[in-house]
Amino acid sequence: MTTLRIRGIGVWSPGVADWSLARTLLANGDWPASGDGRPAPTLMPANERRRAPESVLLALAVAEQACMEAGVDAATLPSVFASIYGDLSINDYMCATLRDDPSTMSPIRFHNSVHNAPSGYWSIATGAMAPTTSIAASRETFAAGLLEAACQAVDARAPVVLAAYDSAGAGPVGDIASVSRSFGCALVLDAAASEGPILRIEARPRNAVASAGDMAGTASGIAHLCSANPIAAGSIPLLASVASGVPGTFSLQLSSGLELHLELTP
Amino acid sequence: MTPLKVLTHTATSCLGQGRDAHYRALTEGRSGLRENDFTRAPLATCIGRVDGLESAALPPRWIDWDCRNNRLAWLALNQDGLLEILRDLRGRLPAHRLGIALGTSTSSIGDTEQAYLELDGRGRFPDTTRSRQIHQPHSLSAFVQRATGWDGPVMTISTACSSGAEAWAAAARWIEQDLCDAVLVGGCDTLCGSTLHGFASLELTSPRPCRPFDQRRDGISIGEAAAFAILVRDTVECGNDGAPDLRLTGHGESADAHHMSAPHPEGAGARRAIEAALQRAGLSVADIDYINLHGTASRLNDQVEATLVSGWFPATTAASSTKGWTGHTLGAAGAIEATLCLLALEHGYLPATLNCEEPDPACGPQFLREGRHAAIRTALSNSFGFGGNNASLVFQRSAE
Numbered sequence: 001m002t003t004l005r006i007r008g009i010g011v012w013s014p015g016v017a018d019w020s021l022a023r024t025l026l027a028n029g030d031w032p033a034s035g036d037g038r039p040a041p042t043l044m045p046a047n048e049r050r051r052a053p054e055s056v057l058l059a060l061a062v063a064e065q066a067c068m069e070a071g072v073d074a075a076t077l078p079s080v081f082a083s084i085y086g087d088l089s090i091n092d093y094m095c096a097t098l099r100d101d102p103s104t105m106s107p108i109r110f111h112n113s114v115h116n117a118p119s120g121y122w123s124i125a126t127g128a129m130a131p132t133t134s135i136a137a138s139r140e141t142f143a144a145g146l147l148e149a150a151c152q153a154v155d156a157r158a159p160v161v162l163a164a165y166d167s168a169g170a171g172p173v174g175d176i177a178s179v180s181r182s183f184g185c186a187l188v189l190d191a192a193a194s195e196g197p198i199l200r201i202e203a204r205p206r207n208a209v210a211s212a213g214d215m216a217g218t219a220s221g222i223a224h225l226c227s228a229n230p231i232a233a234g235s236i237p238l239l240a241s242v243a244s245g246v247p248g249t250f251s252l253q254l255s256s257g258l259e260l261h262l263e264l265t266p
Numbered sequence: 267m268t269p270l271k272v273l274t275h276t277a278t279s280c281l282g283q284g285r286d287a288h289y290r291a292l293t294e295g296r297s298g299l300r301e302n303d304f305t306r307a308p309l310a311t312c313i314g315r316v317d318g319l320e321s322a323a324l325p326p327r328w329i330d331w332d333c334r335n336n337r338l339a340w341l342a343l344n345q346d347g348l349l350e351i352l353r354d355l356r357g358r359l360p361a362h363r364l365g366i367a368l369g370t371s372t373s374s375i376g377d378t379e380q381a382y383l384e385l386d387g388r389g390r391f392p393d394t395t396r397s398r399q400i401h402q403p404h405s406l407s408a409f410v411q412r413a414t415g416w417d418g419p420v421m422t423i424s425t426a427c428s429s430g431a432e433a434w435a436a437a438a439r440w441i442e443q444d445l446c447d448a449v450l451v452g453g454c455d456t457l458c459g460s461t462l463h464g465f466a467s468l469e470l471t472s473p474r475p476c477r478p479f480d481q482r483r484d485g486i487s488i489g490e491a492a493a494f495a496i497l498v499r500d501t502v503e504c505g506n507d508g509a510p511d512l513r514l515t516g517h518g519e520s521a522d523a524h525h526m527s528a529p530h531p532e533g534a535g536a537r538r539a540i541e542a543a544l545q546r547a548g549l550s551v552a553d554i555d556y557i558n559l560h561g562t563a564s565r566l567n568d569q570v571e572a573t574l575v576s577g578w579f580p581a582t583t584a585a586s587s588t589k590g591w592t593g594h595t596l597g598a599a600g601a602i603e604a605t606l607c608l609l610a611l612e613h614g615y616l617p618a619t620l621n622c623e624e625p626d627p628a629c630g631p632q633f634l635r636e637g638r639h640a641a642i643r644t645a646l647s648n649s650f651g652f653g654g655n656n657a658s659l660v661f662q663r664s665a666e
Contacts, residue, residue: 086403094375095375095381098382098460099379101307102306102307103463105463105467106467107464107467107469107527110465110467111464111468111653113460113464114651114652115371116653117526119655120521120526120652120653120654120655123521123523123653123654124654127523129520129538131542132519132655134425134655135422135423136424137421138399140420147445151445152439154443155439172381172385173378173382175390176390203362203445205360255411255417255418255419255420258362258418258419
């Protein structure tokens with residue numbers, strides 16, 4: 001069992017530009033059915049923002065929000081980036097280009113295609129040289145990312161930023177993906193802090209079908225978001241508990257034999 | 267950190283299947299590199315290709331997981347008695363305390379590329395591949411979890427060329443923090459159009475077998491490999507009496523915070539990863555007998571790494587890159603090079619830096635052009651990736 005404090009939160013989804021808005025929406029059981037805009041991390045220069053893939057903007061925007069709320073210097077923090085697919089639009093570009101004419105492949109798109117592209121851009125933008133990792137774990141990606149961030153926070157005895165995100169896909173590969181709507185969230189987790197919502201985390205053998213954390217029965221806007229993005233399905237119960245100030249207990253599946261048991265005290 | 271026991275390890279690459287095949291190739295001077303015969307569109311480069319994967323379909327019960335990357339993973343799991351050891355531990359320890367942490371950069375993307383050649387009339391994936399689980403980075407670890415029945419935490423680490431090394435760091439944390447009794451750790455990466463044409467677009471591939479640390483080096487040769495090891499806590503009965511006591515004693519990770527596809531010019535991130543690994547191991551540079559270098563044969567990487575190692579490590583440390591043997595296996599590089607370090611500790615044989623005929627002037631006395639026998643106790647493995655993600659590992663053999 002690990003006990004951490006949540007020192008900062010970041011959220012982005014179409015129509016929901018930050019945690020401040022998300023917090024109000026979640027407290028009211030609400031979420032917009034659609035929305036416009038691109039995530040806009042301010043720590044990236046505007047010209048880089050224009051060229052960067054959406055997954056990078058999404059991850060950096062939420063990580064930046066969480067670090068600002070936490071009042072921590074992002075340059076000092078270890079980071080964990082968790083995403084099911086990385087960037088589906090770039091996957092689509094790569095596969096279509098390889099099919100049509102491999103000799104025309106863009107070198108920038110290629111280096112942006114690595115799963116750790118957001119981690120790389122984050123470290124460049126913040127100057128962070130601390131350990132950083134990028135992981136994937138199918139529908140369990142948020143749970144695996146949270147566990148990894150908790151392990152790193154305990155190991156480093158320092159705050160760690162977790163960014164979990166997936167952007168909506170494009171093309172044939174986007175068509176079969178489990179993500180149809182962009183959503184990202186970030187948490188600054190700290191094992192040594194004395195303020196902020198308390199998150200107790202324990203990995204437990206999995207008994208039966210995990211039901212807590214399932215957003216079925218919640219307001220339709222939130223349920224729709226969770227069905228369109230597994231990162232949202234994993235994280236929204238936790239975020240909603242912080243937003244509403246109501247303590248919550250959740251379990252998130254990690255594997256067929258293990259689940260993450262979470263207790264949140266806002 | 268508490269040193270963690272490496273119960274067993276194995277690798278499959280263009281050098282062969284299993285530990286002995288790798289040791290024999292290294293001592294007999296046989297590189298696995300050949301002219302590119304893999305890509306559909308011509309590409310003048312050399313590759314480290316594993317033969318026979320095209321006809322090595324997975325057992326029918328795993329048809330949804332069948333792809334080149336998982337075929338290579340399955341082939342590697344079947345070497346050196348690894349599956350039997352995994353089964354034995356599965357029978358003796360709670361399954362939810364058996365973790366899987368694997369690195370990959372390609373995962374199954376080669377088969378996603380293939381699906382784009384077979385789109386149906388509506389421009390969608392054909393039914394044969396739509397329902398399959400492989401079109402995502404986690405394909406590798408999810409398949410390995412099903413194939414082994416190890417039901418604890420499972421995670422795919424994808425930090426480009428440091429993936430296979432960062433997996434070891436994650437696995438160590440799981441054991442240190444009492445989540446796991448044992449972790450299957452390693453990585454698997456396979457040849458695909460994305461990486462071969464992608465590195466070519468950056469003008470980073472060489473038209474001939476790569477020449478790490480040679481003055482005339484002109485780029486990398488891409489290879490494919492799978493390598494696995496089992497990391498256990500000390501209380502786990504191992505039943506491998508007589509085998510050398512090998513341990514992971516340090517791991518360090520860092521970011522360059524410099525550039526997406528070029529290393530920090532002074533190797534600041536690399537130095538930080540090595541320092542963190544040494545600090546965890548309680549060692550200094552003078553304690554390191556052998557370094558398996560990242561040594562990709564790209565102009566910049568080798569310049570930075572040679573300068574860093576030559577100016578920092580004593581002449582008593584031997585260092586080599588094994589990329590001339592296996593090619594650069596990208597997401598599996600950290601995993602297979604961990605196995606090559608463990609082989610060096612087991613056999614007391616330090617592999618040559620193949621194809622390094624005219625060493626870069628930045629190379630100090632540490633750099634091995636020829637392989638040699640030397641009983642060693644301590645090995646360091648370096649892996650540095652795109653995005654500036656760095657990882658270093660320290661392995662030690664206990665005095666018997």
